[in-house]
Amino acid sequence: MWIIKRDLLLAVRRQSDVLTTLFFFIIVVSLFPLSVGPEMNMLRTMAPGVVWVAALLASMLSLGRMFSNDYLDGTLEQMLLSPQSLSLLVLGKAFAHWLVTGVPLVLMAPVLGIQYDLPAEALLVLTSALLLGTPVLSLIGAIGAALTLGLRGGGVLVSLLVLPLYIPVLIFGSGAVEANMSGVEFSAHLSLIGAFLLVTAVFAPWAAAWSLRVSLE
């Protein structure tokens, strides 16, 4: 899909956008051990929650850019007038957004997990939960970004709209790691996140495409 290629090419030309998201994630996660102190047991219990909340915030930070640049220079207009399905274009854009913001977070998470003294197996669960969960964040975020397109103060509004919808992913994402650390089976949590991913992959592009048409009218 060339729309993915285009968005990746744009991200390469504007690396600062990508790096700010990643560094935001790294810094937020690193602040906790520094402020709470080196209490190993407490850090271990906090870790999954902190990493997930930081991932939510970091992925939300870049949502504003998903459509607004295209809106301002008129390329979004052309996407709406494309004979290709708008839902597919939105799916492509959400996938590109995930590649640019989600994947670096997933790759960084195990390194940051070490700061919290997580055992190796828990790190693996954390990474796989993030791998399944971060695309959901991009997909749900696409709806929020499309709805708030062109509004003043859209950035704050998008967080109010989108963060509540992120809650299920957050609960099961950090739940998987906690289950693993307390020696319980964690695969149910991961399956549920996988189910969220499938449902949002089908419905979110359609909802976002519809909101884009409303926003541009």
Added chain:
Amino acid sequence: MLQGINLACVRGDRELFRDVNFSLKAGGLMQVRGPNGSGKTSLLRMLCGLSNPAAGEIRWGDVSIRDMDGEYYAAMTYIGHLSGTKDDLTVLENLRISSALAGFEIGAGQAKEALSHIGLRGREALPVKVLSQGQRRRVALARLLVCKTPLWILDEPLVALDVSAVKLIQELLERHLQEGGMVVMTTHQEIEITAASTTQLHLA
């Protein structure tokens, strides 16, 4: 055939126009005229399906464009006030991406040919952000050379263009009309375009 039946446009609580009727046949040119704020751009956005008319219907062939979606978009090219180009991409990338978006995937050679025809030879590898306003306009208009759609909807295509570019666009439009295409355009400049039939639509 493009047909507008009793179209009306309302912005806020102000009615911009109502009972606008026209029909455009193959080879026909329609020039939309009227003072600033009379609803020219609103009409054009309706014609390309970006917004819905407050009343009335737009038909392509015999079918309302609201029921057509992709099929209508494949037959139409819209160039609006916004250039639809990405500042960070090069001229060549912009043209190839925007025509792929319109359903016409072209190779680098074909894109270069179109760009040199429109007067951007040697500028293919420059990012669009370093170009002048007129050159950006040319990048947007280069799409008309590669996208072979029967209906062109052009909103002020001549803004920021120099004399030679205006002449180039004029020739381009005439050739398109001769080949049986249709053009709907707005412009404040006086331009002579010979067409099989020319309609003037005045919005008060």
